Amino acid sequence: MLSEAEMREIExxxxxxxxxxxxxxEALKVIQRxxxxxxxxxxxxxxxxxxxxxxxxxxxxxxxxxxFRREVGRHVILICDSVSCWITxxxxxxxxxxxxxxxxxxxxxxxxRFTLLTIPCLGVCxxxxxxxxxxxxxxxxxxxxxxxxxxxxx
Amino acid sequence: MEKPLTQNIGADLKPASLADYEESGGYKAMKKxxxxxxxxxxxxxxxxxxxxxxxxxxxSTGMKWGFVPMGENAPxxxxxxxxxxxxxxxxxxxxxxxxxDPHELLEGMILAAYAIEAPTAYIFLRWAYKKSEEALRNAxxxxxxxxxxxxxxxxxxxxxxxxxxxxxxxxxxxxxxxxLNSLEGKRANPRAKPPFPQxxxxxxxPTIVQNVETLANVPHIIAHGAEWYKNLSKTDDGGTxxxxxxxxxxxxxxxxxxxxxxxxxxxxxxxxxMHDGLDLKGFLPGGASTDFLTPDHLDIPLDFDSVTKAGxxxxxxxxxxxxxxxxxxxxxxxLEHFFAQExxxxxxxxxxxxxWCAKILKAIEAGxxxxxxxxxxxxxxxxxxxxxxxxxLAPGAVxxxxxxxxxxxxxxxxxxxEGKCPYK
Ligand SMILES: Cc1cc2nc3c(=O)[nH]c(=O)nc-3n(C[C@H](O)[C@H](O)[C@H](O)COP(=O)(O)O)c2cc1C
Ligand code: SF4
Ligand code: FES
Numbered sequence: 184m185l186s187e188a189e190m191r192e193i194e195x196x197x198x199x200x201x202x203x204x205x206x207x208x209e210a211l212k213v214i215q216r217x218x219x220x221x222x223x224x225x226x227x228x229x230x231x232x233x234x235x236x237x238x239x240x241x242x243x244x245x246x247x248x249x250x251f252r253r254e255v256g257r258h259v260i261l262i263c264d265s266v267s268c269w270i271t272x273x274x275x276x277x278x279x280x281x282x283x284x285x286x287x288x289x290x291x292x293x294x295x296r297f298t299l300l301t302i303p304c305l306g307v308c309x310x311x312x313x314x315x316x317x318x319x320x321x322x323x324x325x326x327x328x329x330x331x332x333x334x335x336x337x
Numbered sequence: 338m339e340k341p342l343t344q345n346i347g348a349d350l351k352p353a354s355l356a357d358y359e360e361s362g363g364y365k366a367m368k369k370x371x372x373x374x375x376x377x378x379x380x381x382x383x384x385x386x387x388x389x390x391x392x393x394x395x396x397s398t399g400m401k402w403g404f405v406p407m408g409e410n411a412p413x414x415x416x417x418x419x420x421x422x423x424x425x426x427x428x429x430x431x432x433x434x435x436x437x438d439p440h441e442l443l444e445g446m447i448l449a450a451y452a453i454e455a456p457t458a459y460i461f462l463r464w465a466y467k468k469s470e471e472a473l474r475n476a477x478x479x480x481x482x483x484x485x486x487x488x489x490x491x492x493x494x495x496x497x498x499x500x501x502x503x504x505x506x507x508x509x510x511x512x513x514x515x516x517l518n519s520l521e522g523k524r525a526n527p528r529a530k531p532p533f534p535q536x537x538x539x540x541x542x543p544t545i546v547q548n549v550e551t552l553a554n555v556p557h558i559i560a561h562g563a564e565w566y567k568n569l570s571k572t573d574d575g576g577t578x579x580x581x582x583x584x585x586x587x588x589x590x591x592x593x594x595x596x597x598x599x600x601x602x603x604x605x606x607x608x609x610x611m612h613d614g615l616d617l618k619g620f621l622p623g624g625a626s627t628d629f630l631t632p633d634h635l636d637i638p639l640d641f642d643s644v645t646k647a648g649x650x651x652x653x654x655x656x657x658x659x660x661x662x663x664x665x666x667x668x669x670x671x672l673e674h675f676f677a678q679e680x681x682x683x684x685x686x687x688x689x690x691x692x693w694c695a696k697i698l699k700a701i702e703a704g705x706x707x708x709x710x711x712x713x714x715x716x717x718x719x720x721x722x723x724x725x726x727x728x729x730l731a732p733g734a735v736x737x738x739x740x741x742x743x744x745x746x747x748x749x750x751x752x753x754x755e756g757k758c759p760y761k
Contacts (some may be wrong), residue, residue, distance in 0.1 A: 199500065201540060205522040207503050246524040246681075249464055249503035265426035266625055267583040269671045270663055303508060303675055304426040304625075305465045308655070309590045310585035318467050 184230040185228055189217055193232065207233055207243055211250050219259035220251040248302065255298040256291040258336045261315045264288075272324075276312055279326045283333070297336070339569055341557040342550070343593040346437030352472035353714060355479040358440040364485060366559035367447050371493040374559075376407065379452035383555060385563035387575040387718035391430075392420055392511075393624070393652050394729075395641040398555075403621055404535035405453040405543050415455040416544040417550055418520070419446055420512035421462040421469070422504060426625040426675055427657040429577040429720030430591055431549035435462075435469035438553075439476035443499070445552035447485065448559055453545055458499045461516050464506050473501055508679035513546040513730050515681065526683045527728040550579055573595030574640040582608035584658030585615055587623050591655070596630060597638035600630070604658065615660040619744060623652020626733030628740035629659070650736070664760035665745040666752050669738055670698035687731035690717050694738065704757035711749055715742060 185193075196209040210233060214225050217337075221244055230237040244250045251259075262280070264273055277288065280299055284292050291298040307313045310322035314329075321332055345353040345361050358364070370379050384399025405415065419442060423431045436443055442460070450458050462470055477499055480486045488496050507525050509515040515525035517539050526583030538544025554576055558566045567575040574596045580603050582590040594603070600620065604610065611617055619629040622639060628649035630637075644651040648736050659668060677691035694717050697710045718739040721731040742749065751759050 200522075204522070205520070206523040208519070212505065243522065243524055247507050249506040264671075265675055266668065266671055270584050270657075270659075270668070302506075303679060304424060304428070306423050306429045306432050306463060308427050308429050308657075309581060310435055311583055311589075315465060320465065320467070322471050 185214075185232055186217070189213055190232070194231075194313075203233055204235065205238060207235065208250075209279075210249065211244050213241075215251060219257075220253065220255050222254070226252075256295045258297050258317055260297055260299045261302035261304070261305075262288070262299065263305045263311070263313050265304035265308075267304070268312040271311040273312055276314075276324055276326070276329065279329060283330065297333070338595070340577060340593045341561075341569070342434065342435070342441070342579065344551055345441070346433055350433065350468070352435045352436060352439045352475070353440065355440055355483065358438065358444075363440055363556070364444055366556040367485065368491065370448055370451060370559055371491055371495060376452045376454055379448060379559060382563055383452065383558055386558045386566040387563075387573075388551065388554055388558060388566070389574060389641055390548055391554075391578070392651070393425070393626070393650075395651060398547065398551055401535065401547075402449070402453055402545060404543060405532065406536065407454060411454070411520065412542055414457070414540075414542045415453055416539045416542055417446060417450040417453065417455045417458040417460070418458045418516065418539070418544060418546045419549055420511060420513065420516060420546050421460050421466070421468075421549050421725050422516065423463055423549075424506075424511050425653060426672070427583055427621065427626045428581070428653045428655045429583070430581050430653065430655055432466055432469055432551055432736075433579065433591055434553050435466065439469075439472040440480070441553045441556065442473070442549055443476055443480055443486070445555040446499065447490070447497060447548060448555045449545065449552055451495055451541070455543075455545070456496045456498065458497060459520060459539075460499070460501045461504060461510065462501055463504050463510075463521060467628050468499060470503060477501070481739050507681075508675075509681045509728075512730065515728070516546060517544065524681070526681050529727075537703055544740055560666050570596035570640070572638050572640045572643065574642065578639070578654050580607075580639065581655035582658060583655070584620075585612045585660045585663070586610065586658055587612060595642040597643070598655065599636050600637035600639055601604035603639070604635070605654065608658075611658075611660060615662055617658065618661045618663075618665070619659040621657040621659075621737055622649050623654050623656070625657065625675065626650075626730075626736055627652040628736045630740075630746060631744055645692070649740070662760065664702065664758055665741055666698060666702045667758065667760070669741050670695065672737050673698055673734065676730065680730060680734075681728075684727045684731075686721055687726045687734075690721050691731065691734055694718065695737075702758055703750050704752060704755070706749075706753045708750075710753070711742065711746075715740060718742070726754045 196206040200206040230240040313322040387397045388398045400667040509525040514528035519525040541736040673695040682688040718735040
């Protein structure tokens with residue numbers, strides 16, 4: 184069941200959308216903000232609320248990079264794998280994550296603390312290499328810098 | 338040197354407040370237009386200035402606005418959309434405007450919306466730009482409070498509501514018709530053209546989609562006139578340009594310079610030249626979807642026509658530098674992986690062809706390629722070129738590849754002959 188709070192947030196989005204479907208990406212984001220990711224059950228509940236079929240809603244959900252259809256950890260690390268970050272050291276940083284957290288892109292640490300995902304260009308290429316943790320951007324990354332950043336995410 | 342676009346943008350990227358912006362002459366153009374000019378006058382100024390779109394294709398902005406139905410019989414509902422998706426790898430210029438001087442974009446949007454008589458506007462913003470989002474939302478509030486937005490702006494009879502829409506992330510959202518589908522809550526597949534969005538766009542209404550930097554130019558054109566604007570440039574293309582450099586240079590960054598500044602000046606003066614011990618091997622002049630140029634091209638003026646003549650595209654004007662210790666084959670594998678992943682899958686040549694290219698490039702890089710692979714890659718460059726696919730993603734994707742095969746062929750051959758990457 185969608186919670187009262189979720190419904191309120193979605194209704195708010197609907198209020199300035201000319202059609203119900205137009206708000207469906209926002210609605211998926213609301214679910215994800217509240218539950219961390221969009222499970223099959225959440226998707227079905229939302230589809231009913233939006234008067235769409237689950238398949239129709241899923242076709243939208245799976246199109247976008249930032250709607251998570253699989254469970255993620257408490258903090259999501261999105262590391263940029265595009266060209267400027269790749270030139271300036273992406274491969275080494277991924278190797279460092281593997282050493283430090285024991286995971287590769289696509290995986291979650293066994294304590295559920297971090298999920299590491301790759302993401303296309305974050306738009307800070309002049310400060311490459313870069314990553315986003317939750318919604319904070321970090322740049323000019325080095326191995327030491329990554330270690331310090333991770334300490335702040337419990 | 339005049340820097341109209343970035344005059345209020347400091348190194349700390351602290352957003353200029355409405356008061357800061359007005360102190361530098363901001364919102365004068367809007368007041369002038371609403372009071373003294375008809376929408377047609379605004380369109381004409383912009384057309385005369387020869388402003389060309391800064392989102393990649395370089396189409397005349399004034400001409401684009403001219404396709405919007407106007408007057409009594411035109412639909413009342415029309416839309417203006419600022420394309421702030423900026424997801425092309427290597428591109429980061431629009432962020433500076435939105436973070437550092439959000440009112441400049443707003444004033445540009447008010448003028449553009451007035452020029453096409455649109456009462457509703459959206460900023461389609463990429464999700465990663467959290468600071469831009471905060472700056473824009475705050476600026477919109479400030480503008481509302483002074484009735485620069487909302488109903489009957491400054492008593493002119495013109496209404497404008499402006500919304501920020503944050504994307505859920507996909508490169509195709511930047512393609513103008515993909516963007517419109519995404520705003521409608523659908524997958525960002527492109528739409529068939531015609532009809533063009535200027536006649537039939539968002540929810541079937543006339544719509545203009547325009548890059549952030551393009552829109553930010555408009556207040557300055559209206560304030561100072563078309564001739565002034567043209568004179569900012571070193572060449573026939575008017576205005577200044579936000580040029581950027583990323584890669585292994587000493588001082589990567591973004592600078593506002595006269596249109597037509599040379600790549601040599603940008604790379605060696607502003608970006609400080611290559612890191613010690615590295616040489617310049619090539620550069621993509623305007624983002625990931627443009628053809629490589631080489632050190633032989635350093636002195637051409639970077640404007641739309643000159644870069645095209647040199648065999649590439651101005652694109653977004655943000656350069657990516659290839660140094661002589663970075664493997665060009667691996668760089669191509671990285672680029673084609675991006676394009677293959679971001680293909681929306683709508684048409685077969687792009688969906689299947691790009692992932693094939695990415696796989697071949699990865700194999701060559703790993704020393705498992707064959708000479709025939711180079712012919713297959715070349716074939717793809719032709720078959721995915723302009724006119725063969727639904728949108729410009731695929732032709733853009735093969736631009737770096739076709740030029741890499743031309744300029745760095747030796748590197749590809751060595752990988753194949755030696756069975757390994759000579760850069761490792
Ligand atoms: C795959 C793809 C992605 C694009 N991404 C962007 C983008 O992020 N920002 C942008 O302004 N234009 C982008 N464009 C170009 C737009 O389709 C469109 O031409 C542009 O927004 C028009 O604005 P302009 O006339 O001001 O340049 C993209 C095009 C393609 C094919
Ligand atoms: S060219 Fe590629 S991205 Fe464009 S419509 Fe076809 S499949 Fe989609
Ligand atoms: S390439 Fe990584 S931020 Fe642009």
